[in-house]
Amino acid sequence: MQQKPPGHGYKSRITDALQERFADEARFIKAWFENPVATGAVSPSGRFLSRAMARYVNVGSDGPVVELGPGTGPVTQALLQRGIDPSRLVLVEYDPAFCRLLERRFPGVRVVQGDAYDLPKTLGGLLESPAAAIVSSLPLLNRPEADRMALLRDAFELLSPSGVFVQFTYGMISPIPRRVSEGVPFTAEASQPVWLNLPPARVWCYRPASAPVARKANVAQQLVRSIKTHTSRVRDEIRETRDKLETEFRLARDRMRIDIAGRRSRVSEETRANEAAEILRKLKDRPGDR
Numbered sequence: 679m680q681q682k683p684p685g686h687g688y689k690s691r692i693t694d695a696l697q698e699r700f701a702d703e704a705r706f707i708k709a710w711f712e713n714p715v716a717t718g719a720v721s722p723s724g725r726f727l728s729r730a731m732a733r734y735v736n737v738g739s740d741g742p743v744v745e746l747g748p749g750t751g752p753v754t755q756a757l758l759q760r761g762i763d764p765s766r767l768v769l770v771e772y773d774p775a776f777c778r779l780l781e782r783r784f785p786g787v788r789v790v791q792g793d794a795y796d797l798p799k800t801l802g803g804l805l806e807s808p809a810a811a812i813v814s815s816l817p818l819l820n821r822p823e824a825d826r827m828a829l830l831r832d833a834f835e836l837l838s839p840s841g842v843f844v845q846f847t848y849g850m851i852s853p854i855p856r857r858v859s860e861g862v863p864f865t866a867e868a869s870q871p872v873w874l875n876l877p878p879a880r881v882w883c884y885r886p887a888s889a890p891v892a893r894k895a896n897v898a899q900q901l902v903r904s905i906k907t908h909t910s911r912v913r914d915e916i917r918e919t920r921d922k923l924e925t926e927f928r929l930a931r932d933r934m935r936i937d938i939a940g941r942r943s944r945v946s947e948e949t950r951a952n953e954a955a956e957i958l959r960k961l962k963d964r965p966g967d968r
């Protein structure tokens with residue numbers, strides 16, 4: 679019987695995958711201990727979140743796909759599985775140990791060790807054409823708002839007009855502030871929550887918008903805000919009127935009850951007085967009393 683080469687059976691492939699997963703978890707925890715603010719998570723993103731991010735990248739688009747903060751590479755893996763050619767991928771990672779791992783794990787992919795918050799310097803001259811997408815797993819919320827806006831501005835400089843900036847967050851709101859007037863014009867779209875990630879996360883996709891589009895978006899936002907304010911004012915007025923009517927109704931009802939009780943007691947006094955008068959009259963009318 680032919681002997682199977684060791685380490686190539688189904689079971690051993692599963693064991694290898696599990697071992698790799700545990701090794702990545704250990705690398706991540708180590709990185710987190712060394713630099714918790716930059717690492718931003720204690721374990722790599724799960725495959726559902728990684729796929730949700732990769733889905734925003736149009737495989738048919740032209741140009742490089744830049745990944746910021748790839749860590750141990752779960753999103754890189756999802757991008758490759760989606761069909762992005764390795765030669766199009768440029769990974770920007772700060773941690774040198776992660777960079778070495780990424781180079782070993784993803785042959786043909788360019789790995790750049792450097793600061794993603796300084797893209798002009800880190801990628802200066804490296805991209806031969808505008809990028810189709812920039813996919814970021816950076817822990818943005820650990821940075822001030824101004825840094826995040828600057829990152830988006832720099833990213834848009836590198837993107838093609840139809841390019842997208844993709845970012846995941848564990849937070850409830852957009853990690854890039856959506857006050858259009860204060861920064862670069864953009865449109866934002868959020869995915870459904872990815873519940874099968876620990877912790878659950880959401881993917882945001884930002885697109886550069888031309889100034890008129892951004893202005894229109896701003897006007898629309900203001901309109902929505904003013905409708906919301908108006909609606910809540912009307913709701914408050916309805917609530918106040920209802921409370922007032924209820925109070926008045928209760929007062930009127932109480933007054934009526936008191937009235938009825940008073941009338942009843944007056945009636946019973948009168949009845950009692952009449953009865954007493956009748957008894958007196960009967961006593962007087964008795965023959966013996968005359």
Ligand SMILES: C[S@@+](CC[C@H](N)C(=O)[O-])C[C@H]1O[C@@H](n2cnc3c(N)ncnc32)[C@H](O)[C@@H]1O
Nearest residue numbers: 716718719722723747748749771772793794815
């Ligand atoms: C939350 S982890 C995400 C890792 C991986 N993409 C994932 O989803 O599991 C953030 C990654 O961003 C990297 N990072 C943080 N700050 C960075 C910076 N300024 N420039 C480049 N990479 C950075 C960290 O080293 C880490 O690998």
